[in-house]
Amino acid sequence: MAAFSSRSSTLIALAVVLAVLGGAAAQQQQLSPTFYAKSCPNLASIVRRGMAAAVQKEKRMGASILRMFFHDCFVNGCDGSLLLDGTNSEKAAGPNANSVRGYEVIDAIKTQVEAACKATVSCSDILALAARDGVNLLGGPTWNVPLGRKDSRTASQSLANANLPPPTASLGTLVSLFARQGLNARDMTALSGAHTIGRSQCQFFRNHIYNERNINATFAKLRQQTCPRSGGNGNLAPFDVTTADTFDNAYYKNLVQKRGLLHSDQELFNGGSQDALVKQYSTNPGQFNADFITAMIKMGNLKPTTGTRTEVRRNCRKPN
DSSP: OHHHHHHHHHHHHHHHHHHHHHHHHHHHOOOBTTTTTTTOTTHHHHHHHHHHHHHHHOTHHHHHHHHHHHHHHTTTSSSSGGGOOSTTOGGGSTTTTTTOOOHHHHHHHHHHHHHHSTTTSOHHHHHHHHHHHHHHHTTOOOOOOOBOOOEESOOOHHHHHHHSOOTTOOHHHHHHHHHTTTOOHHHHHHHGGGGGSOEEEHHHHHHHHHHOSSSOHHHHHHHHTTSOSSSOTTOEEESSSSSTTSOSSHHHHHHHTTOOSSHHHHGGGSSSTTHHHHHHHHHOHHHHHHHHHHHHHHHHTOOOOTTOOEEOOSBTTBOO
């Protein structure tokens, strides 16, 4: 009896150890493009259809969803926390309020995904796929998106205010804020190329077009036509003055010609450390696309801090 008891205790102890190791392995599991191959095989096509409809309705939405993905990943990893409503919502943070848009697009796609694969696919994975498709639908590259993220049950308005780069950022600040996320200066310059699509509000570039010298005078006057010195804060202008809704390398060509819309855009080509890379991207779209994909996957791999409570949310706006 004693021998049996001893052997049982040993087996139980071994089972506990294996369970602990199994739990640790699950937490450390690497993301994979095939994560939903069996549990939701039609996921990619569902997301693609949803984004195609959204971009057909409004081309700008491709840029908006891409920006939403950035703003989610920069706050405690790519965990869908930006999608949460509530008193501490990241939606109400300074860089996001009345600025980030497209939540209803993700909601619509989530509804279709839930109908096909109930309680299986995280909102954060849907957002990662939607961002990729938005880029591709506007003429940019495509790539295999690593999947298997979980959604955070909480948001952090304070981290959103602290971590997201402002349009007034200097090159040093940009490098520092991206480094905080484990992204180097090359990643930062490549990811900034997202501004080859989309629009910005007048309030975010007014000072640059009226008061700064590192800007093409003709370009400044063009932007002043729809962005007065006072008022019109919400008036929109394209980041890329040449091909506003096409994902290409024109953003960098504009920077070389001092036609960056935001102060932070032109900082990438202003006699600093990224000038050579900006010139390279301006003449080599293939290199830009390759570096952009690398940086997007790297950013998309950012995970919530240890101890963050996560789940697969059934409604992207609230915890289960």
